[in-house]
Amino acid sequence: MKAVVITRPGGPEVLEFREVPDPVAGPEDLLVRVRATALNRADLLQRMGGYPQPGLKPAFEIPGLEYAGEVVAAGERVEGFAVGDRVMGLLAGGGYAELVVTHHRLAMKVPANLSWEEAGATPEVYITAHDALLQCGLVAGERVLIHAAGSGVGVAAVQIAKELGASLVIGTAGSAEKLERARELGLDVGVNYREEDFAEAVARATGGRGVDVVLDVIGADYLERNLRALAPKGRMVVVGLMGGSSAQVNLGLLLQKRLQVRGTTLRARPLEEKALATRAFERSVLPHIESGRVKVVIDRVYALRDAAEAHAYMATNANFGKIVLVAG
Incomplete structure (x- = not known):
């Protein structure tokens, strides 16, 4: 798959769009083809070396704390999701990619009225x-x-x-x-x-x-x-x-x-706590997004390969709402 990789700590120029191995899903995971993800301030800090992904250092450091896309495979112990479902959710990292793996308890169904761009801009900031x-x-x-x-x-x-x-x-x-x-x-x-x-x-x-x-x-x-x-x-x-x-x-x-x-922070929390926060949002806020009472506001949309340009724009503080990256 193609992904945006942090090659070394530094400015937007250290982001490289390149081929990396596909992620591998476990028995409780979903493999998702990413249609959209979005920038967060933490991504800029991570790019500069100040906010590494929790856990073991990955072979390729791919930023991205949220995603929206289609389920392409589901583990044998997954409940409530099937291949083809439109889903979105939180990630500890890895969202700037064509594929992501996520535990099924962190996934949510995307409301029918949300575009991929809107769905990709929702999980991190609204939760x-x-x-x-x-x-x-x-x-x-x-x-x-x-x-x-x-x-x-x-x-x-x-x-x-x-x-x-x-x-x-x-x-x-x-x-x-x-x-x-x-x-x-x-x-x-x-x-x-x-x-x-x-x-x-x-x-x-x-x-x-x-x-x-x-x-x-x-x-x-x-x-x-x-x-x-x-x-x-x-x-x-x-x-x-x-x-x-x-x-x-x-x-x-x-x-x-x-x-x-x-x-408070979401990224470093245990699975159980992030799952509880996800479900609370799903019950209390997502219906208002679905009805249109709460709006997902998008400032700009970039292609995934143009992540460096998107990072440079976010650093200007000019945006109102979310900056979105869309996969091919």
Whole structure:
């Protein structure tokens, strides 16, 4: 099969589209012909040598945390799937390829109304956003701050927070255009982080009370202001570190407000936990995607062989929604 291989740590130029051996499915696995996959920030980190695939080092390092495609073979202990089924799901790596192998418990049927591009853009960010908001215990009537509202996770989180009943969804982004597009998806208050302090904007929007939940993909640069933006007994979940991993913080805010701060990742979790997150998404969010209430937003589509170009584009932070790769 053809796949995009990371030949060495570096920039987009280290990605090589080449022939590699086909993956081999086990008795509980599906072998899937990939029709579409999508970029995630973790792919860029992995390409630069900062986020290796968990487990044993593979013979060929192929990025890609999600896929959509057709089942071409099913192991003898697989239940609920058959050859020809349209499926999508999470991967620990390997999605930038013409074939992938996945445990059947991590696969989901693709709704009939989703294109391959939409299906390939769904699993990683929508499961991440849903799982993160559930970990924060978001309930109807609460107020939420979502950073990078134009990113894949941000676009998903804005819509899922609304479906969970959030009374106020505040989002940050670096342009008026991104904030306007996010408003079309349910964002109530947009904050351009290039022009104003988001903690002060949250205080104005909430009458000084703060938000109950913060979903953060930035990390160190935002930590202190996130704590200021939280209401008493507020909860924050960190799902990304685009702004760094080390920060100084005033722990007095944590104590005074009785705050909870947690981190989460999907990639390194055990099979059982990823399967539970997949099923929770499948029950609670996928029906809304199927009905059109929750939209899968695609910014650009590239051919798989043009993954390097797609990586360079993602590094500009210009995208709103997902960047998709399609196989031949």
